[in-house]
Amino acid sequence: MPESSGSVAISAKAVSKVFRGQRATSLKEHLLRRGGRAEVGFTALRDIDLEIEAGHTVGLIGPNGSGKSTLLKVLAGILRPTSGEVTAYGRIASLLELGAGFNSELSGRDNVFLNASLLGLSHRETERLFDSIVAFSELAEFIDNPVKHYSSGMYVRLGFAVAVHVEPDILLVDEVLAVGDEAFQKKCLDKIAEFQADGRTILFVSHALGLVEQVCDRAVVLEHGRLVFDGDPEFATGTLRAMLGTARPTAEAAEPAEPRLLIPRITVGDVPGEERAEFAAGDKVAVRAVLQVAPDVAGMLGAVIVVIMGAGGIPVWVMRADRDLLPATGGEWALDFTVHDCPPLYGAFVAAVRVDDTEGNHLAVAQSRDAFWVRSGQEVGLLNVPYEVSARVGGDTR
């Protein structure tokens, strides 16, 4: 049974994952390394905070190597986080690889039972679902052949058929929807729509940004293991496209080049550069965006845009600094956007900053680390709107 909407399905609190460097796997290496170089770790996830409410479909996007798959594995409980905490409520099924655990010597039938058992279905449940699994895979006539004779498409179909029949509360999917022909992809999407209608929670990694915009109601962007954006899918894919657009040429990859454009810090306070967690209507709200701009980039920038976003990534208001307001030389810029009279809002908000070039392409996006609260007297409702009430009995009730 799906959780009622609003409850948390899965959450990560301050999750980091450091992969140890190449560890010694033989005693000899182990002894030789004693007292030698320290093992250098690779930080795949840094301080990720993520809370996904039941019934939502969340896309997880980012450049290659940004930690998407690692995050999915940590959430699935396959990898143990180095620090931080993951909590999940309900049955999780992870689809990190279709047909993981298939044995190529065995028949499709045997593999269905083995795979279902690995994913946590009982023998009786599997027997009950078997016909439906086979029907979904469209492999009825081959089900007793060894899967080594299957084509890769058939393999994938059978794997997906088993996984979706596990009927999880939370489904974690890693880029598996990209395989298979169009008809199969359509089937997968239909199944996802069905899951959504059932109120299940889905988190999926994809490079197909169009799909993320189409299917998800929220998207998370990772970069170098950091969560850099969390909110509206279209804004998220825009963020990622901006990032990929500024990706360094691969030739320089060996030695990290001087960053050309970075947004290292965004603060929200009553004085520019300071941070404050709570505001009331009428307060002064100062948003400072700190940008590191390489000299040759300075002239390319067209606008710096601040979006104040509410719950679920809803843009509440936008402030922009256009070309004529921006400095002409590179260096560390501090751009201050000051609201002298905070609107009568209620809720938690974040400030997102986007940098566009003169043609409107997104070059960089970031958001403030901590949310800030605005309270204006009302107990519910985004806006405290002044109004009056009058009442009377009889007379003209038009």
Next chain:
Amino acid sequence: MANLSAQQRTRAQSRLRWELMANLVRKDLKVKYQGSVLGFLWSLANPLFLLVVYTFVFQVVLRTGIPSFGFYLLSGLLIWNAFAGSVGSACGAAVGNGGLIKKVRFPLTVLPLSTVAFAMVHFVLQLAVLVMAMLVGGHTSFLGPHLLLVVPAVGVALLFTVALSFLVAALNVRWRDTQHVVEIALLAGFWLNPIVYSVSLVQKELEGRGLYGAYYLNPMAGVVTAMQRALYAQNPLLPNGTQHVLADPGYRFYLEKLGLGGLVSLAVFALGYWAYRRLSGDFAEEL
């Protein structure tokens, strides 16, 4: 569904684990005998072949002088093979399933357990064949109350096998040396346990030095001698004329040794299970 009690949930989960283990064993059996004409018969051919070779070496060439040597040998050999086969393949239980461990979340404890179960399936069938062979061959001395010694003996063997299987499966992920150490240790173990010779010869050497009791700290020594008491179940004199084939003609001796072996196994189990649980959290990363 949502309101299962914690106890029901635990029971449902442990049933799922057993089913998963059974499925893994079934898979291993199917894969092992797939495409072979004689299939499962091969698992019986192996001890038969050993029987022929060892009988020739120990009865004809070396003349150990144990009557019905073949039955004596198999009485101890079958349980040893189950133990050694299981511990040997447990080294690969986690390492050989890296692809699975990295992609699917499932209770990892089923991996070493399924290698033990796989070996035990073979043991039970081989034991059945041995019993039939003894009936046909007229070696019926095993019929009697002493046959019940098989139960505690197999129990201790099972516990010790599970214990070591957990330990080596976990250690081998971290240090691949483990499998080589295990290979050598199992080879040594075959000769250190009284499988192809009488334990009385060990007793003669060790008793004077007060070490004979310590010999049974090895749980498999108690298991093998108890199996011989239960199945071979004859106690003729050895050719030296002073000693008998079996360690003891009664029962109590075996129960004591099995008790000691059981305690040792329990300690190894605690260590092995602890190590496995502790290291298995990082399997997905290390494999």
